[in-house]
Amino acid sequence: MNDIVLKSKQSAVDVRRTMPVNVELSSVERAIYEASIMPTIGETAELTLVAELRTAFKGIAGDVGYKPSDGKEWRYTQTRLYELLRKYYSHISVNDVKLSFELAATGQLNEWLDDVRHYNSFSPMYFGKILNAYMNKRNEVLAKIYEAAPQEDKHEENDKGYWRRKFSRIFLKYKYTGALELSPIDIRFLHDFLVDSGRISDCGETKRDRKLAYIEYIRLARQGLKNQYEAFRVRNNGEDSPELDYIAENKKMLREIKEYFDECIRNN
Numbered sequence: 001m002n003d004i005v006l007k008s009k010q011s012a013v014d015v016r017r018t019m020p021v022n023v024e025l026s027s028v029e030r031a032i033y034e035a036s037i038m039p040t041i042g043e044t045a046e047l048t049l050v051a052e053l054r055t056a057f058k059g060i061a062g063d064v065g066y067k068p069s070d071g072k073e074w075r076y077t078q079t080r081l082y083e084l085l086r087k088y089y090s091h092i093s094v095n096d097v098k099l100s101f102e103l104a105a106t107g108q109l110n111e112w113l114d115d116v117r118h119y120n121s122f123s124p125m126y127f128g129k130i131l132n133a134y135m136n137k138r139n140e141v142l143a144k145i146y147e148a149a150p151q152e153d154k155h156e157e158n159d160k161g162y163w164r165r166k167f168s169r170i171f172l173k174y175k176y177t178g179a180l181e182l183s184p185i186d187i188r189f190l191h192d193f194l195v196d197s198g199r200i201s202d203c204g205e206t207k208r209d210r211k212l213a214y215i216e217y218i219r220l221a222r223q224g225l226k227n228q229y230e231a232f233r234v235r236n237n238g239e240d241s242p243e244l245d246y247i248a249e250n251k252k253m254l255r256e257i258k259e260y261f262d263e264c265i266r267n268n
Contacts, residue, residue, distance in 0.1 A: 210248050
């Protein structure tokens with residue numbers, strides 16, 4: 001089963017801006033890191049963002065050789081790309097957007113791109129393909145910086161052993177990168193560890209936990225990973241289906257772990 005990844009609503013970029021860089025970076029890696037700590041699209045005022053993106057789109061179009069057929073088409077294209085960035089990429093900066101196309105043009109993203117050509121279609125699909133490849137490269141760089149960051153150890157003397165070490169690694173990665181990566185088994189062991197050590201309380205599941213469990217179950221069913229007759233019952237019974245209990249409990253545990261991590265970050 002795939003690991004579950006959550007992105008922190010706590011500002012990962014704020015933490016990253018104060019994160020020490022204790023590893024040697026190449027010029028490309030340095031550029032990616034510096035772009036990652038610039039004001040994000042979500043942090044930028046609308047009028048400022050519109051002006052910055054208009055300039056960025058013009059530069060990118062020139063670099064990749066895109067030529068719109070007329071002004072009306074170009075205005076529509078810019079509007080759609082603006083909407084795309086505001087909705088799906090608000091956590092990155094305009095500098096990230098510009099850098100992604102520079103790296104694609106110079107072959108730095110070939111590991112994640114089969115074809116960088118736009119075929120004179122400056123569409124959201126083309127734009128998203130480049131950005132998603134860039135995000136893979138960006139995550140590699142941030143993980144490299146995270147791995148070299150000082151390892152904090154502020155737990156009590158009785159919190160020794162495997163889960164203490166694993167807890168520290170999971171928390172620090174979440175703190176520095178905003179990614180919470182846990183397998184379903186890890187969720188349960190880590191949750192039990194936090195409850196047993198008095199860090200969190202084991203509360204009941206919420207309606208949102210059940211809703212997320214239903215969405216995940218249906219996704220797995222569509223992939224052929226659930227029994228079709230059982231899936232039929234779940235579709236009929238909806239979020240109250242007992243088949244969702246295990247997934248919903250995992251969602252609840254993951255939420256409580258994340259809430260505790262966010263509190264730790266707020267309280268430094």
